[in-house]
Amino acid sequence: MTEVIDGNAVATELREEIADRVETLSAAGVEPGLATVLMSEDAASETYVSMKQRDCEEVGMDGIHVELDPEASAEELYGTIDDLNDDEDVHGILVQLPVPDHVDEREVLRRIRPEKDVDGFHPENVGRLVAGNARFKPCTPHGIQRLLAAHDVETEGADAVVVGRSDIVGKPMANLLIQKAPGGNATVTVCHSRTDDLEARTREADIVIAAAGIPEFIDGSMLKAGATVIDVGINRVESEDGSGTELVGDVAYESAAEVAGAITPVPGGVGPMTRAMLLYNTLKAASLQTGVEIDLP
Numbered sequence: 130m131t132e133v134i135d136g137n138a139v140a141t142e143l144r145e146e147i148a149d150r151v152e153t154l155s156a157a158g159v160e161p162g163l164a165t166v167l168m169s170e171d172a173a174s175e176t177y178v179s180m181k182q183r184d185c186e187e188v189g190m191d192g193i194h195v196e197l198d199p200e201a202s203a204e205e206l207y208g209t210i211d212d213l214n215d216d217e218d219v220h221g222i223l224v225q226l227p228v229p230d231h232v233d234e235r236e237v238l239r240r241i242r243p244e245k246d247v248d249g250f251h252p253e254n255v256g257r258l259v260a261g262n263a264r265f266k267p268c269t270p271h272g273i274q275r276l277l278a279a280h281d282v283e284t285e286g287a288d289a290v291v292v293g294r295s296d297i298v299g300k301p302m303a304n305l306l307i308q309k310a311p312g313g314n315a316t317v318t319v320c321h322s323r324t325d326d327l328e329a330r331t332r333e334a335d336i337v338i339a340a341a342g343i344p345e346f347i348d349g350s351m352l353k354a355g356a357t358v359i360d361v362g363i364n365r366v367e368s369e370d371g372s373g374t375e376l377v378g379d380v381a382y383e384s385a386a387e388v389a390g391a392i393t394p395v396p397g398g399v400g401p402m403t404r405a406m407l408l409y410n411t412l413k414a415a416s417l418q419t420g421v422e423i424d425l426p
């Protein structure tokens with residue numbers, strides 16, 4: 130039987146442990162604070178940011194939300210970031226991506242103080258991750274690492290194929306999987322939409338991470354029997370019966386589940402883990418900034 134990797138269940142457990150550590154911090158007079166900044170009227174972005182705020186509430190963190198008009202100037206966004214950088218009650222800052230075209234995304238990521246960069250996207254934090262000395266692991270790859278561990282999927286010595294080369298998922302995922310550390314020690318191949326004979330590579334993989342952002346890109350015919358399949362895709366597509374839209378992953382679930390040993394669903398797989406790791410990074414940020422030590426879960 131194919132094992133379904135339940136991201137909601139693993140995330141719920143982790144949130145409980147995080148809530149416990151938040152209590153430890155608050156007994157020491159520290160209330161971890163996460164600021165989310167939204168400069169978009171995109172419905173999906175609004176939904177994700179409000180989920181992140183709800184998560185904060187659930188674990189006892191202080192959620193601060195700032196919304197900017199998508200037509201506002203880049204300087205206004207930079208000023209908002211500067212204010213949050215200087216605010217002692219804010220331990221983590223997340224600027225929801227994508228930002229409007231007239232805003233330089235690279236400048237946004239550089240502007241956030243690395244100590245508050247809970248996405249792990251600041252060049253200093255990217256460098257530290259690559260050097261094996263991560264401060265904040267990016268939330269999606271870190272969440273995937275936790276999901277694999279929770280389901281006893283051995284990465285050491287495994288052949289892993291990462292499909293997708295984005296700065297927020299593919300690249301950091303490949304880096305974590307090759308690290309000399311628990312959850313690493315895999316042999317990693319990074320593929321993408323232009324890879325020649327992709328299926329020949331995915332068919333060799335013990336672990337496939339599908340993160341190309343292409344709906345149902347990976348199907349069962351491309352998998353080795355018993356492989357672990359992690360679906361990072363969140364594509365909103367028109368539903369087959371024409372009744373509206375539905376969420377599909379980068380994996381054709383039905384066909385892949387017939388071949389895979391274990392597989393994550395969409396929704397309810399990687400997404401909830403991404404959000405849980407954001408809370409984790411905020412917890413770590415609050416501890417580092419205040420010097421109040423906690424056992425990170």
Ligand SMILES: Nc1nc(=O)c2c([nH]1)NC[C@@H]1CN(c3ccc(C(=O)N[C@@H](CCC(=O)O)C(=O)O)cc3)C=[N+]21
Pocket residue numbers: 176177180223224225226227248268363376395396397398399400401403404
């Ligand atoms: N600075 C920044 N950091 C991010 O981490 C970031 C971002 N910008 N921009 C957009 C993407 C997307 N993202 C998601 C996280 C969780 C779910 C999630 O929890 N999804 C649920 C529900 C999905 C639904 O119902 O729409 C699930 O998969 O079960 C989705 C999407 C974070 N992102």
